[in-house]
Amino acid sequence: xxxxxxxxxxxxxxxxxxxxxxxxxxxxxxxxxxxxxxxxxxxxxxxxxxxxxxxxxxxxxxxxxxxxxxxxxxxxxxxxxxxxxxxxxxxxxxxxxxxxxxxxxxxxxxxxxxxxxxxxxxxxxxxxxxxxxxxxxxxxxxxxxxxxxxxxxxxxxxxxxxxxxxxxxxxxxxxxxxxxxxxxxxxxxxxxxxxxxxxxxxxxxxxxxxxxxxxxxxxxxxxxxxxxxxxxxxxxxxxxxxxxxxxxxxxxxxxxxxxxxxxxxxxxxxxxxxxxxxxxxxxxxxxxxxxxxxxxxxxxxxxxxx
Numbered sequence: 001x002x003x004x005x006x007x008x009x010x011x012x013x014x015x016x017x018x019x020x021x022x023x024x025x026x027x028x029x030x031x032x033x034x035x036x037x038x039x040x041x042x043x044x045x046x047x048x049x050x051x052x053x054x055x056x057x058x059x060x061x062x063x064x065x066x067x068x069x070x071x072x073x074x075x076x077x078x079x080x081x082x083x084x085x086x087x088x089x090x091x092x093x094x095x096x097x098x099x100x101x102x103x104x105x106x107x108x109x110x111x112x113x114x115x116x117x118x119x120x121x122x123x124x125x126x127x128x129x130x131x132x133x134x135x136x137x138x139x140x141x142x143x144x145x146x147x148x149x150x151x152x153x154x155x156x157x158x159x160x161x162x163x164x165x166x167x168x169x170x171x172x173x174x175x176x177x178x179x180x181x182x183x184x185x186x187x188x189x190x191x192x193x194x195x196x197x198x199x200x201x202x203x204x205x206x207x208x209x210x211x212x213x214x215x216x217x218x219x220x221x222x223x224x225x226x227x228x229x230x231x232x233x234x235x236x237x238x239x240x241x242x243x244x245x246x247x248x249x250x251x252x253x254x255x256x257x258x259x260x261x262x263x264x265x266x267x268x269x270x271x272x273x274x275x276x277x278x279x280x281x282x283x284x285x286x287x288x289x290x291x292x293x294x295x296x297x298x299x300x301x302x303x304x305x306x
Contacts, residue, residue: 038044056063073079090096108115129135151158172178190197212219233239 039048056066104118108118129139147161151161173182190200208222212222234243
């Protein structure tokens, strides 16, 4: 009899305990749902962050518990992945990005130690990332694209960059090894890339043409240099022979073109004046061509002149 009563009381106590635990669990679930709903309200979320920030700064025990919990959570790959995904989504919001920048700026200005720690972390992260060739290539491409866009939209930046490049090139050209490497590279490209060679020649011609028109001293110097070069070349018999052949060829072409136009009679020898012509002896008809000391034939301007 007494044993049965004792068993009933034990069963009832177990039921009560189970009921209390399920009630507490339901209460926790309801609280979590309520917190999720409240966090959707920006004003409530901001108030909560402010309250936690204040407590973190004033309650060392709470701050230590938070840090310990964060360390444990970071060791969970699923949590780390969720956090990365969440931050990636948040960064798409310009307002969030601006708030983060403003917060970091204030922290860096107020706490130099925090700023230095951040810079050191960033440097370490960059060193690790640069070991990955794919990341390094993406970073270089991103930098080039950003510079290209700014170069096109910001004239002040573009001028500053050009001046910086010119200054850097001037400094580099003072190094004989660098200058030699550049010359070798350009020589090789000039020989293997016809389009590049043509562009270089065209730029040289255009630059010389402009300077020739605007700088009288340079123009005179160039003319003197050309004359000196011609004098040196005429001392070479092979060059003199080529010049004579070229002049003969030009003359024959001019005579042939004149023949084909029908302006001159088709005679067997146009280069010499007929000696037995009575008209030429009497001076009534002038010779068609006159021989010059250098061997160049000229046509008289006025046919009535002897």
